Amino acid sequence: MKWFKIISIIMLVAAGGAGGYAYYLYDTVKDTASQIYEPIKEKKSDLRKEEISVERHDPISILIMGVDKRGNDRGRSDSMVVLTVNPRTDSTLMFNIPRDTRTKIVGKGIQDKINHAYAFGGVPMTMKTVENFLQVPIDYYVKVDMEGFAQIIDTLGGVDVHNQFAFHYEGYSFPEGALHLNGVKALKYSRMRYDDPRGDLGRNERQRQVLRAVMDKAASPSILADLTEILRSLGSSVKTNISPDELQKMSRDYRTAVQNVNTIEIKGSGTKISGIYYYIVSEQERNRISEAMNNQLGLK
Known part of the structure; x- marks a missing residue:
């Protein structure tokens, strides 16, 4: 999610800054990009x-992981979004992977929930497992501390969403209709799934809704006043293998593609195996998703 924010902030600096303030903002962005580079x-x-090259304007794929740390372990990637960004067609395709999806964990040789790959082997194992599941190359990753994401939303002044049905979750009420959410409420809103008739699919839809709301807020000129605080928050809660130079080129050459986002939704069914719930995706459905995303990347 924050990858979009970083790009949006850099575009604001390039388009809206002036004089010494613009230089200061650009310098701060560069410092933040260096801090988050891993x-x-x-x-x-x-x-x-x-190897892909943003210098050549190659289409790229990015795996965004929302990670919840649990005690002293590395946690699990409870939110996974794959973006395929094509600057040649000025379009982006966004896809959520349900966290309970059963698949082969590459490097462990077992069938398990896809979000467990991060617990077993961190970012590298997660990227390989997602690649194997989708048969789509994963070029970049962005790892987001979900609690840090709440702080960003608060700095933005909250986000506006439209809730499809009323529900309660972990002590918070979300009535049907237009809602203005602070950071904590936005996280709760996007995490609920058991009371959603569509389960993980409904949860994924709310995640995309919050993401779009964040993108809209980040594109507002009024956000320039809070830019420094936002960038400081990013540095402590985001890691990515997008280098500072690549990020700078993307902000210039991929900006239109990032603004034109289409979504694709996976179809599957829930079942229990040995008493554990899994989301099962057929090979035919995986092939459908794979074809759409590879086409977006200009690959056969």
Whole structure:
């Protein structure tokens, strides 16, 4: 989610800043980009013949992971969104992976919930597992501390959403209709699933709704006044293998594509295996998703 915010902030600096203030903001963005940069050993996906280049305006894919830490362990990636961004067609395709999806965990050799890959092997294992599940190359990742994301929303002054049905979740009430949510409420709103008749799919839809609301707020010129505080929050709660130079090029050459977002939703069914709930996705459905996302990347 915050990848969109970083890009939006940089675009605001490029388009709306002036004089010494613009230079100050740009310098702050560069510092933040350096703080959040955390490369991984393997740069090129096994599903690509050659390394992608944002300099060439290549279409790219990004795995966004919302991570909840639990005690002293690394936690689980309870929210996973895949973006395929194509600057040549000025479009982005967004796809949520239900956290309980049963698949092979690459590197463990077992079938398990896809969000457990992060607990077993962190970012690298999660990227490989998602690649194997979708048969789509994953070029970049963005890891987001979900509690830090709430702080960002508060700095933005909250977000506006339209709730499809009334529900209660962890001590908070969400009536049907237009809602203005602070950071904590936005997280609760996007996490509820057991009382949703669509389960994980309904939860994923609310996540996308909050994401779009954040993007709208980040694109508002009035947000410039709070830019420094937002950037400080980003530095402590986001990690990515998008380098500062790549981020700068993306802000210039991928901006239109990021503003034109389409979504695709996976279809499956829930079942219990040995008493544990899983979300089962057929091979035919995986192929449908894979084809759509590879087409967006310009791959066969």
